[in-house]
Amino acid sequence: MNGDAPTRPGEICRELLAALDASEGRRRRRKRDTTPDAIGLTIKRDLLERAIAADPAPDQFEAWLHGQCLAAGGAEGGVRAMALSIFEEWRLAQEADSFRDWLSRGAPSDDALREQPAPDGDRTSTRPSNTTR
Template sequence: MSAPEPLSPVEFCRLLLRTLEASDGRRRRRKRNTTPDAIGLGMKRQLLERATEEAPTADAFEGWLLGVTLGGDGGARAMARDIHDEWQMARREPAFRAWLERGAPSDDVGGEGAP
């Protein structure tokens, strides 16, 4: 059995964008004020979308994340760090990558009233 093709940052970011639906579903069901969560997810979504547009290479992805958040606020840097950590995990953990490639199945997708 051959090793899977290396995961490009663009493909990774496209896959990770799909996971945000589950995060948003969890956020909507919480009983507390989730405005900060929504802001963080929005920042993460913007970074992921920008990465899919600008298409940094695998070798340049870490530097790209740093560069796009320099001069920004701490929230954007925190989201970039999360993306970087998830990128590293997807590259090293076949089970995590497989979960992403299956569409990141989660009971939280759809939020309130979801089956």
């Protein structure tokens, strides 16, 4: 850690939520069935939104995530996997300045969803923001 107090989980989770757009963009372009990916991203998005709302103290974040897993009951497996991912990303943001900087810039990625009209004018299509026509 860089010696500063840990960043609040709610702040990092807000930035991680923005980064999910890139994952969703990649998922939609895959040619295979991406239903499992969509389920995982939905679980992760839900956990991130709840973490933003609750904004537990940094020293309570792991316990808060554990509580979310227990509350999931029979669906604990997927929730546990996504909770671990979120906790690891939160810890990485505490330790790796470059990762934290990337998140604070809005997690820029060529894969992020941008609602841009497709060449045929259909606004339901998405393309990476730096793609030329």
